[in-house]
Amino acid sequence: MAESIVMDVRDFSFTYPGVEKPSLKKINLPIKENKITAMIGPSGCGKSTLLRAMNRIHDLYPGNTYEGEINLYKANGEKENILKIKKENDFIRLRQEVGMIFQKPTPFPMSIFDNVAYGLRLAGIKNKTELQDRVETALKGAAIWNETKDRLNESALGMSGGQQRRLCIARAVALKPRVLLFDEPTSALDPISTGAIEELIAEIKDEVSVVIVTHNMQQASRLSDYTAFMYLGELIEYDDTEKIFLNPGEKLTEDYITGRFG
Amino acid sequence: MNRLFVNKLILGLSTLSAVIGIGFLFWILITLSYKGITSIHWSTFTNDLVEGGIRNLLVGQFTMAILASFLAVPLGMMAGIYLREYGHGSKLASVIRNLSDVMMSAPSIVIGVFVFALLVDPFGGYNGWAGIVALAIMMIPIIISTTDNMLALVPKELREAGIALGGSKHKIILQIVIKAAKVGITTGILLSFARIIGETAPLLFTSANNQFFTMDLNGQFPSLTVSIYNLATYPDEASRELAWAASFILTMIVLCINLIGRFVIRNKK
Amino acid sequence: MSGKLFRNFSFLSATLSFFLLVGIFAILFTYAQDAMHAFGIDFLFNETWEADEDDEGGVFGGFIPIVGTLLSTIIAMVIATPLAMGIAIFLTEIASPKISKGVSVAIELLAAIPSIIYGMWGLFYFAPIVQKTVGGDGVGLLTAGIVLAIMIIPFMASITRDSMNTTPLVLKESAYAMGATKFEVIKDVIMPYAKGGIIGSIILALGRALGETMAVAFLIGSVMSLPHRITDPTTSIPVLLANNFAEAQDLEMSAMYYLALVLFVVSFVIISAAKFYFFGKKAK
Numbered sequence: 001m002a003e004s005i006v007m008d009v010r011d012f013s014f015t016y017p018g019v020e021k022p023s024l025k026k027i028n029l030p031i032k033e034n035k036i037t038a039m040i041g042p043s044g045c046g047k048s049t050l051l052r053a054m055n056r057i058h059d060l061y062p063g064n065t066y067e068g069e070i071n072l073y074k075a076n077g078e079k080e081n082i083l084k085i086k087k088e089n090d091f092i093r094l095r096q097e098v099g100m101i102f103q104k105p106t107p108f109p110m111s112i113f114d115n116v117a118y119g120l121r122l123a124g125i126k127n128k129t130e131l132q133d134r135v136e137t138a139l140k141g142a143a144i145w146n147e148t149k150d151r152l153n154e155s156a157l158g159m160s161g162g163q164q165r166r167l168c169i170a171r172a173v174a175l176k177p178r179v180l181l182f183d184e185p186t187s188a189l190d191p192i193s194t195g196a197i198e199e200l201i202a203e204i205k206d207e208v209s210v211v212i213v214t215h216n217m218q219q220a221s222r223l224s225d226y227t228a229f230m231y232l233g234e235l236i237e238y239d240d241t242e243k244i245f246l247n248p249g250e251k252l253t254e255d256y257i258t259g260r261f262g
Numbered sequence: 263m264n265r266l267f268v269n270k271l272i273l274g275l276s277t278l279s280a281v282i283g284i285g286f287l288f289w290i291l292i293t294l295s296y297k298g299i300t301s302i303h304w305s306t307f308t309n310d311l312v313e314g315g316i317r318n319l320l321v322g323q324f325t326m327a328i329l330a331s332f333l334a335v336p337l338g339m340m341a342g343i344y345l346r347e348y349g350h351g352s353k354l355a356s357v358i359r360n361l362s363d364v365m366m367s368a369p370s371i372v373i374g375v376f377v378f379a380l381l382v383d384p385f386g387g388y389n390g391w392a393g394i395v396a397l398a399i400m401m402i403p404i405i406i407s408t409t410d411n412m413l414a415l416v417p418k419e420l421r422e423a424g425i426a427l428g429g430s431k432h433k434i435i436l437q438i439v440i441k442a443a444k445v446g447i448t449t450g451i452l453l454s455f456a457r458i459i460g461e462t463a464p465l466l467f468t469s470a471n472n473q474f475f476t477m478d479l480n481g482q483f484p485s486l487t488v489s490i491y492n493l494a495t496y497p498d499e500a501s502r503e504l505a506w507a508a509s510f511i512l513t514m515i516v517l518c519i520n521l522i523g524r525f526v527i528r529n530k531k
Numbered sequence: 532m533s534g535k536l537f538r539n540f541s542f543l544s545a546t547l548s549f550f551l552l553v554g555i556f557a558i559l560f561t562y563a564q565d566a567m568h569a570f571g572i573d574f575l576f577n578e579t580w581e582a583d584e585d586d587e588g589g590v591f592g593g594f595i596p597i598v599g600t601l602l603s604t605i606i607a608m609v610i611a612t613p614l615a616m617g618i619a620i621f622l623t624e625i626a627s628p629k630i631s632k633g634v635s636v637a638i639e640l641l642a643a644i645p646s647i648i649y650g651m652w653g654l655f656y657f658a659p660i661v662q663k664t665v666g667g668d669g670v671g672l673l674t675a676g677i678v679l680a681i682m683i684i685p686f687m688a689s690i691t692r693d694s695m696n697t698t699p700l701v702l703k704e705s706a707y708a709m710g711a712t713k714f715e716v717i718k719d720v721i722m723p724y725a726k727g728g729i730i731g732s733i734i735l736a737l738g739r740a741l742g743e744t745m746a747v748a749f750l751i752g753s754v755m756s757l758p759h760r761i762t763d764p765t766t767s768i769p770v771l772l773a774n775n776f777a778e779a780q781d782l783e784m785s786a787m788y789y790l791a792l793v794l795f796v797v798s799f800v801i802i803s804a805a806k807f808y809f810f811g812k813k814a815k
Contacts, residue, residue: 057704062627088266092710100708102701109723118719119709122265168705175709269712273625279617280626280634283688286681287641290652297655340544348538349545360806362548367735367802368555368795369742371769375776375791376555379562403548432537453643460645463744463769467777487647491745494651509648520643524636 006209007031007054007098007179008079010069014046014053017063023049026068027235029228031179036201036210038224038241040217042256045230047213051181054211055098056082056091072097072178096123099177099208103184105164107156112148115156115167119175134174141207142170143200162193166200173204180204182212186219198223217257221245229253291513298510301503311473311489314500316508318475322484325477326390326469327459330397335451338402342409347435359410366403370463373399377468390479393469397458404457408450412443452523456516462487486512552799559792565785566591574789580755582783591786593768593793595755599672600767600794602758603747604740606676607683611740612733614680615687622688623695624717635692642685650749653678658750667762668752675751675767679740687736694728695721731809738801742794744769768794 008031014024024046031037039047049058058064071079072094082094096119108115116135125131135152139145144166148159156167165185172180182201186194201210201223214220220227221241228238229252237244237253248254309315341362349355373396381392416439424434440447462485469483471492476484486508493505566574570591577592618638622631657678658669665673698721706716722729752764753774768790776787 055708057708060704060707088269088712092712095708096710100705102705102708104699104701106699106702106705108702108706108720110719118706118711122710122715171709265712265715269714272620272714272717276617276620277625279614280621282614283618283641283684284634284637287637289656290641290644290648293656294648294652337544337547340541341547344538344541344545348541355545358545358548360803361552363806364799364802365548365552367738367742367798368552369744369769369798371742371744371772372555372559372791372795372798375772375788376558378776379558379788380554399551402551406545406548430534432534436537456643460647462645462647463773466773470777487645487745490647490651491748494654494749505651509651513644513648516643516645517640520640524639 003032003035004073005030006033006073007211008069008071008073009050009054010071012050012053012066012068012070012083014049014058014067015065017061017065022065022067023233024053025233029235029238031209031211032226033209034205034207035225036205036212036223037226037228038220039211039213039228039230040215040220040256041230041236043215044232046233047228047230048183049233050230051100051183051211051213054082054179054181055095055100056085057095057100059091075178092122096175097177098179098181099172099175100181101165101168101172101183101185103187105161105168107159107164107167109157110155111153112156112159112167113152116171116174119171123175138170138174139167141173141204142166143196144170162189162196165189165193165197169197169200169204173208177208179209179211182210184213184215186214186216194219217245229256231256294506294510294513297506298513301507302510306504306507310475311484314504316486316489316504316511318472318484319486319489319508320511321475321477322390322469322472323459323486326393326397326465326483326485327455329394329479330401330458331451331455333394333398334401334405334454337398338405339409339447341402341406342413343435343440345406345410346413347431347439359407362403362406365399366407370400370461371466374464374466374468377464382468388468388470388482390469390481390483393465393483393485394479396464396468397461400461400464401454401458404454405451408454409443409447412446412450413439415446416442449523452519456519456523459519460487460512460516462491466491555795556792559788559795562788563785563792565782566789567785569782570786570789574786575793578757580786582780587780588782591783593786593790595757596766596768596771596790597793598757599751599765600741600769602672602765603675603679603751603767604737606673606761607679607740608733608737610677610680611684611687611736615684615691615732615736616729618684618688619691619695620717622692624713624721635689638685638688642689645745646682646743647745649678649682649746653746654749661762665762667760668764670750670752671762671764672751672758673761675747678746678750679743682743682746683736683740686739687732690732690735691725691729694725694732697728698724727809731805734801734805734809738798738805741801742769742798744773748773 009027009029012024012027013022015022027050041047052058054070066083069081070083072082073079085091085094108118113135116138117131120131120134139148144163147163159167186197224241227241227244229236231252237248237250244253245257306315307317310318345355345359377392377396381395382388420438420442421434424438465485465488469485471488472482472484490505490508493501574593575597576594578594579590579592582589622635626634653674658674661674662669702720703716706720747767748770751767751770753766753770754764755766758765772787772791779787
């Protein structure tokens with residue numbers, strides 16, 4: 001198990017503004033490179049809060065308190081504590097390196113092509129052929145190229161729910177992030193579309209490290225290499241997915257995965 | 263970084279717009295308060311316009327606005343009830359809703375002209391009733407839209423529960439739905455009252471103005487706003503001072519009703 | 532009250548707006564007949580407004596007040612639109628919730644101040660400033676336009692703010708998550724999303740500016756002449772009506788009704804356009 005670590009959460013605590021008790025308490029969690037890490041736990045356990053800390057999207061709303069460290073390891077081995085980021089410039093860079101897919105599909109009110117090209121344009125790519133190449137690659141990577149290649153200039157709002165989700169994944173993948181954060185990527189989706197999205201996530205892990213928050217334990221066990229179980233703002237257990245589901249070390253984990261609560 | 267510069271520039275300009283907006287509010291309020299307060303004397307409240315006070319004007323303005331509300335509130339609420347409770351979803355209701363929205367933005371001076379043709383010209387002269395009708399025409403569309411919107415917020419289940427208990431539709435509307443929407447509708451009534459009590463244009467040639475104290479709605483009727491318009495353009499200092507005093511009092515009345523409508527009632531819930 | 536009676540009464544009340552609109556149109560149209568027969572459509576383009584000495588007839592053309600109305604409205608819109616957009620952006624995207632709430636209240640209070648107060652304040656405090664900085668007599672097109680702008684800004688800003696607020700949070704977050712700056716999120720996500728409401732608010736404000744009487748009456752100068760410079764005094768339809776309607780006789784009176792009809796029809800068209808095209812079918 002000599003996999004390298006791409007992100008490393010250390011003694012991390014998080015408090016929302018106006019609340020006394022921290023919502024996350026002393027979390028320690030490594031994110032392995034080119035693996036899928038799942039975070040599971042009952043509603044309100046803090047899994048989404050942790051995910052949203054990993055690209056500092058929380059900071060759109062001021063007043064949060066961070067303690068501890070979240071280190072992001074660069075390709076050259078340098079590490080950066082992302083909790084130290086203060087300048088807008090650095091936030092933009094962080095979010096280009098650590099992408100995010102939200103619970104609901106979020107196509108922007110523009111064409112399919114422009115949706116995928118949007119992040120690339122923000123990142124300063126202006127060359128038309130390069131844009132076209134990367135949009136095509138991203139759409140192929142998200143397995144919707146065949147459905148969209150003839151209607152790239154149509155509005156993305158006309159796509160089906162499942163297609164919109166894959167479009168959003170393509171949009172995030174196009175930026176070639178090092179880490180992709182998925183917040184309940186298949187909630188309220190039919191089984192076939194869910195299968196397609198899961199397949200897609202399994203495929204992109206060759207390119208990018210994946211963190212996925214899910215309340216669906218089957219999904220976590222099918223999809224992930226590592227699983228973290230959280231409860232009431234604490235990380236109860238983190239291990240190989242197989243170990244967590246077959247032979248959990250904690251009573252609480254066992255109760256949860258066998259459906260005795262939550 | 264070019265992007266960041268554009269970002270800062272636009273955000274800076276937006277903040278500046280807000281500062282300008284607030285700046286104007288304070289500029290207007292401060293100059294108005296200064297001019298107003300220094301021009302107010304005890305006699306301002308005890309004398310009628312003919313003796314350099316605004317007693318009859320205040321009474322006149324309130325009389326017309328209150329009577330206009332007696333006309334507009336029941337009619338507007340009933341219309342709102344029809345739109346939401348009976349006609350909801352029908353083509354007719356949506357046409358009426360849109361027409362009423364258009365009425366809400368109709369130029370107030372045109373309403374004055376309309377009422378002049380209807381209630382002044384045929385009856386031989388300006389009269390208080392015409393002013394009341396003109397104000398009511400301004401008010402009705404606002405009441406319709408508030409009632410309509412507030413009833414829309416009442417959950418469907420409440421109506422269904424009432425029906426399930428065997429209540430008839432109009433009783434449920436009157437006894438349950440309206441009650442549930444009470445706070446919102448009251449706020450709407452107060453805000454529309456604040457709006458019409460400051461109106462000038464619909465009164466100019468309907469009720470016109472009267473220097474003396476009167477409660478006779480068959481003749482010209484005293485109006486605070488019309489008096490402000492006249493006084494401000496007189497060359498003598500005393501008239502202008504009275505105009506400032508009247509403007510200050512009018513603004514305070516309007517803002518107070520607004521604040522009460524927005525906060526006191528809403529927080530009481 | 533029986534259910535049927537209640538229902539019928541509510542139905543009759545609802546049809547009231549319809550009858551009011553039709554009634555206003557019919558009355559204005561009827562009373563404008565004399566002027567329409569005398570001047571036809573040329574009325575709109577004729578600059579002359581002169582009563583005969585016996586006061587019974589004369590030549591009346593609406594060109595000057597029509598131009599004055601349009602110009603003062605254009606000036607107001609040019610000033611108000613960017614400022615109102617800026618305020619809406621500040622309220623929805625920049626200010627903290629507390630500040631945003633406070634500023635919102637202030638903006639809404641600004642909208643509640645009666646227009647006659649704007650007019651009077653403008654006459655005594657703003658007109659002298661315009662006179663000193665730009666020249667002219669103080670009262671005139673420019674002063675009227677600026678004060679009109681101050682009046683419609685709060686209105687425009689609050690509707691724009693409301694439509695910008697309907698942008699789903701998660702949509703904004705996903706743009707930020709791709710490294711967009713705040714301005715880019717506003718430009719590429721919020722503005723396109725709220726486009727209908729924003730354009731609608733601009734058009735509604737336009738309608739309001741066209742029909743505004745009292746603020747303009749103090750400030751435009753009320754002179755029956757075409758403006759040659761932006762600071763020149765002129766008049767507008769509502770102002771002409773406010774000052775001269777009651778004293779007018781016969782044909783002149785009919786010409787006034789004609790002007791009122793023009794104003795009414797134009798605002799009707801503008802407001803309907805805003806309603807139907809931009810706010811969409813709002814009925815839930």
